[in-house]
Amino acid sequence: MEIILLIFLLLLGACIGSFLNVVIWRLPRGESIVFPGSHCPSCGRGIRWYDNIPILSWLLLKGRCRFCKVSISPRYLAVEAITALLVGGLYACYYLLDIRDAVGPVGDTWPMYAAHAALLCGLLACSLVDIEHWIVPLEVCWVVSLLGLAAAAADPPSAQVLPRVSSSTAAMACGAVLGLLVSVILQRYGLIQASFLDAQERVVTEPAPQAKGRKGKKGKKKGAALEQARRITAVAITRESGVNVRMEILREVLFLLPAFGLAVAAWVLVTEVAPIRSAWLSLVEPGRGGYVARHLGGLFGAIFGYLIGGLWIWGMRILGTLAFGKEAMGMGDVHILAAVGAVTGWVVPSLAFFIAPFFGLLWALYLWVGRRQRELPYGPWLACGSLVVMLFYDAIYAFVQPLFVVWAGR
Numbered sequence: 063m064e065i066i067l068l069i070f071l072l073l074l075g076a077c078i079g080s081f082l083n084v085v086i087w088r089l090p091r092g093e094s095i096v097f098p099g100s101h102c103p104s105c106g107r108g109i110r111w112y113d114n115i116p117i118l119s120w121l122l123l124k125g126r127c128r129f130c131k132v133s134i135s136p137r138y139l140a141v142e143a144i145t146a147l148l149v150g151g152l153y154a155c156y157y158l159l160d161i162r163d164a165v166g167p168v169g170d171t172w173p174m175y176a177a178h179a180a181l182l183c184g185l186l187a188c189s190l191v192d193i194e195h196w197i198v199p200l201e202v203c204w205v206v207s208l209l210g211l212a213a214a215a216a217d218p219p220s221a222q223v224l225p226r227v228s229s230s231t232a233a234m235a236c237g238a239v240l241g242l243l244v245s246v247i248l249q250r251y252g253l254i255q256a257s258f259l260d261a262q263e264r265v266v267t268e269p270a271p272q273a274k275g276r277k278g279k280k281g282k283k284k285g286a287a288l289e290q291a292r293r294i295t296a297v298a299i300t301r302e303s304g305v306n307v308r309m310e311i312l313r314e315v316l317f318l319l320p321a322f323g324l325a326v327a328a329w330v331l332v333t334e335v336a337p338i339r340s341a342w343l344s345l346v347e348p349g350r351g352g353y354v355a356r357h358l359g360g361l362f363g364a365i366f367g368y369l370i371g372g373l374w375i376w377g378m379r380i381l382g383t384l385a386f387g388k389e390a391m392g393m394g395d396v397h398i399l400a401a402v403g404a405v406t407g408w409v410v411p412s413l414a415f416f417i418a419p420f421f422g423l424l425w426a427l428y429l430w431v432g433r434r435q436r437e438l439p440y441g442p443w444l445a446c447g448s449l450v451v452m453l454f455y456d457a458i459y460a461f462v463q464p465l466f467v468v469w470a471g472r
């Protein structure tokens with residue numbers, strides 16, 4: 063039975079990998095993921111369903127298009143195989159090899175497993191796009207984060223798999239989320255200005271010049287939007303020239319102020335104001351809140367993980383940029399580690415944050431030994447660090463637990 067499930071998950075992983083190939087190619091190019099269907103990038107002919115079977119079709123067609131015989135990159139095959147290994151391998155590690163304590167049987171904990179597997183797939187997609195284009199597809203991070211929150215709320219795993227937070231920390235997390243929403247709304251209505259390097263405003267492909275040739279109001283508007291996109295790209299590339307980097311990063315500090323303010327306010331409310339305190343405790347304390355408290359406990363654990371994961375990188379980005387007067391870390395990395403936290407709680411991204419630089423160091427060493435020149439973005443190292451911490455969580459956590467008593471109390 064277990065072997066049948068493993069084989070099924072390997073096949074499912076290959077299919078997900080096939081979908082990831084579409085995401086990796088289309089998202090950074092601003093194309094729709096759903097429409098049109100798969101087609102050969104060279105001759106543009108649609109790919110038949112029997113030529114679209116993950117892994118197998120590539121091998122049968124010997125890596126060539128059926129019609130124009132142009133070779134198809136082996137990367138498609140590699141992504142499908144790696145995704146199959148990630149999805150199937152995670153199942154094997156958690157349920158067959160029992161490398162993590164307290165995971166429980168698959169029948170009870172499959173939402174947790176599904177969220178963890180989705181995280182690994184998302185990290186793979188983000189890493190590959192990041193390596194190729196130096197941007198992170200934020201949509202992928204958002205989808206993974208929502209899946210993590212939903213899984214944690216629907217079926218909270220044991221506290222060893224998803225660390226819980228105290229009731230006052232949960233209140234702070236809620237305040238912070240509220241503050242972030244306030245900032246997002248203020249920014250949308252132009253009351254606070256986005257900083258210069260907001261990742262979602264970066265565009266990869268240069269807009270096609272013939273789009274401007276079309277006449278009419280709509281075409282003009284589109285032309286203006288494209289012009290704007292081109293300008294932002296230029297800013298991103300030549301950020302050293304004429305942009306006050308420290309002033310720009312202060313915009314991000316301003317963006318975060320409501321979150322910190324409301325977090326402190328929420329903490330004061332639930333610790334100092336007696337009626338609010340008792341109402342809050344009757345809702346979230348496991349002894350008193352009962353059924354609802356169990357699900358809220360999982361949700362708060364995931365929300366706190368999302369915030370802490372993002373805060374490590376964003377804090378580093380702000381401090382580093384202020385210190386060196388040069389952009390340190392990208393906003394995409396903030397979203398990556400936030401997604402890791404939303405799925406696994408606050409401990410995994412915190413450990414991954416400190417482990418990731420070692421992977422970067424190994425790469426630098428490899429470049430130095432091989433006398434090569436190939437700089438890589440930071441996202442893939444965060445992904446590697448997260449994967450290692452997820453698998454060897456028990457051993458690493460036992461080793462560093464004494465450092466982490468701050469939030470573990472109560």
Ligand SMILES: [Zn+2]
Pocket residue numbers: 102103104105106107127128129130131132
């Ligand atoms: Zn073709």
